[in-house]
Amino acid sequence: MARFEKLQTPTTGEKITVTNGELQVPNHPIIPFIEGDGIGPDIWAASQRVLDAAVEKAYSGNKKISWFEVYAGEKANELYNEWLPKDTLDAIEEYLVAIKGPLTTPVGGGMRSLNVALRQELDLYVCLRPVRYFEGVPSPVKRPQDVDMVIFRENSEDIYAGIEYQAETGDAQKLIQFLQQELGVKKIRFPETSGIGIKPVSQEGTERLVKAAIDYAIEHKRKSVTLVHKGNIMKFTEGAFKNWGYEIAERDYKDQVFTWAQYDRIKAEKGTAAANDAQSKAEAEGKIIVKDSIADAFLQQILTRPAEYDVIATLNLNGDYVSDALAAQVGGIGIAPGANINYQSGHAIFEATHGTAPKYAGLDKVNPGSVILSGVLMLEHLGWKEAADLIYGSMAKTISQKTVTYDFARLMDDAIEVKCSEFANHLIDNL
Numbered sequence: 001m002a003r004f005e006k007l008q009t010p011t012t013g014e015k016i017t018v019t020n021g022e023l024q025v026p027n028h029p030i031i032p033f034i035e036g037d038g039i040g041p042d043i044w045a046a047s048q049r050v051l052d053a054a055v056e057k058a059y060s061g062n063k064k065i066s067w068f069e070v071y072a073g074e075k076a077n078e079l080y081n082e083w084l085p086k087d088t089l090d091a092i093e094e095y096l097v098a099i100k101g102p103l104t105t106p107v108g109g110g111m112r113s114l115n116v117a118l119r120q121e122l123d124l125y126v127c128l129r130p131v132r133y134f135e136g137v138p139s140p141v142k143r144p145q146d147v148d149m150v151i152f153r154e155n156s157e158d159i160y161a162g163i164e165y166q167a168e169t170g171d172a173q174k175l176i177q178f179l180q181q182e183l184g185v186k187k188i189r190f191p192e193t194s195g196i197g198i199k200p201v202s203q204e205g206t207e208r209l210v211k212a213a214i215d216y217a218i219e220h221k222r223k224s225v226t227l228v229h230k231g232n233i234m235k236f237t238e239g240a241f242k243n244w245g246y247e248i249a250e251r252d253y254k255d256q257v258f259t260w261a262q263y264d265r266i267k268a269e270k271g272t273a274a275a276n277d278a279q280s281k282a283e284a285e286g287k288i289i290v291k292d293s294i295a296d297a298f299l300q301q302i303l304t305r306p307a308e309y310d311v312i313a314t315l316n317l318n319g320d321y322v323s324d325a326l327a328a329q330v331g332g333i334g335i336a337p338g339a340n341i342n343y344q345s346g347h348a349i350f351e352a353t354h355g356t357a358p359k360y361a362g363l364d365k366v367n368p369g370s371v372i373l374s375g376v377l378m379l380e381h382l383g384w385k386e387a388a389d390l391i392y393g394s395m396a397k398t399i400s401q402k403t404v405t406y407d408f409a410r411l412m413d414d415a416i417e418v419k420c421s422e423f424a425n426h427l428i429d430n431l
């Protein structure tokens with residue numbers, strides 16, 4: 001058992017463990033949580049009440065989460081004089097499954113993202129963000145019900161590796177000189193004043209992400225997996241992601257998928273009609289179509305033809321943009337949940353797609369839906385489907401009653417605007 005410097009381990013509950021990649025979940029699991037900065041305290045308080053009430057209702061006291069507060073961000077800085085204490089990493093390392101509110105990252109300087117650090121420290125290589133529509137939610141598009149996508153965002157590499165050097169520093173100059181002198185680079189337009197960032201994308205990193213996306217598609221009987229990349233411009237990073245993605249799909253899922261790379265080969269050999277026939281046959285056999293889309297075109301097609309997309313596998317930065325864009329299509333970032341997962345070690349941290357929305361901090365105003373639905377993903381991950389389904393049902397019912405927080409109320413006719421905590425009360429009443 002790890003010894004913590006300042007944490008109080010709960011006196012009741014047991015650890016979740018993992019055996020051969022399978023989670024072993026006791027009836028009273030200890031689950032670490034980070035409250036988060038900004039709107040974090042408001043939405044966490046609301047979320048914890050809803051999650052506890054759903055578990056109580058589903059299992060009549062036979063199952064119960066033993067919550068364990070751990071610290072990151074502003075609260076950690078007050079307590080430890082550190083933003084991400086070792087205690088927190090040790091606790092999540094030991095207890096495997098955690099949930100968190102958002103944490104602030106300064107722009108253009110200051111410390112690097114604590115959210116990204118948590119993902120990297122625990123090698124949570126999948127950022128899973130399902131995007132689905134709840135009937136009645138206000139949306140800027142005509143057919144939000146056509147959006148039903150699950151984003152698999154690579155979470156451990158790309159420019160999020162944080163390898164970048166500030167303009168006009170010795171390190172940036174050294175790197176620029178190396179590129180110019182050793183590699184013959186001539187295209188840095190303003191070398192004296194350029195900051196430099198490096199974008200690592202590996203075969204292993206791509207393969208484990210794409211495999212997770214295909215496994216999910218198979219398990220959930222989805223129709224397609226789309227590799228979203230900007231491989232026309234970044235050939236050896238994003239282009240390689242596409243190529244490695246197709247290769248692993250064809251190598252490891254030969255009988256379960258049909259890829260557009262296969263389509264192209266059949267077309268080159270036997271013509272378009274034969275390629276179309278092969279794809280139609282694969283679809284009729286229930287095979288998953290693995291296809292790809294260039295990121296800019298993809299961003300317009302999810303607006304114009306969302307029904308054509310299903311499971312999405314993409315790199316870290318694309319996934320960040322795509323998550324917020326798709327969230328907006330189904331009513332906004334207030335109900336956009338997420339999970340960061342390592343399927344081998346069993347480690348997972350559940351968190352909203354949105355950030356700390358500082359202007360709303362402490363106002364008891366914002367939508368707690370994203371963290372609540374992240375908690376629902378966590379319940380599903382634990383195998384507590386009955387409790388998860390109760391919350392989905394209650395969320396749909398509460399929205400249909402038009403009792404909603406400001407973000408929905410401002411876009412709905414005849415809505416009753418309620419506070420963050422009141423929305424949680426309605427969800428509990430509707431369980």
Ligand SMILES: NC(=O)C1=CN([C@@H]2O[C@H](COP(=O)(O)OP(=O)(O)OC[C@H]3O[C@@H](n4cnc5c(N)ncnc54)[C@H](OP(=O)(O)O)[C@@H]3O)[C@@H](O)[C@H]2O)C=CC1
Binds near residue numbers: 106351356366
């Ligand atoms: N995983 C994490 O912890 C994340 C942290 N961040 C960090 O959060 C900080 C703030 O980032 P920012 O760019 O402002 O993005 P935010 O996601 O925090 O907020 C942007 C806007 O989204 C809307 N919004 C966010 N959360 C909610 C909610 N729960 N209910 C309703 N509406 C919501 C608000 O829109 P409106 O103004 O229209 O009402 C808000 O102004 C930054 O430091 C950033 O780095 C960002 C993303 C993820």
Ligand SMILES: O=C(O)CCC(=O)C(=O)O
Binds near residue numbers: 113114116
């Ligand atoms: O870490 C941050 O501050 C931002 C993270 C983010 O935008 C995301 O995970 O979607």
Ligand SMILES: [Mg+2]
Binds near residue numbers: 320321323353
């Ligand atoms: Mg983001």
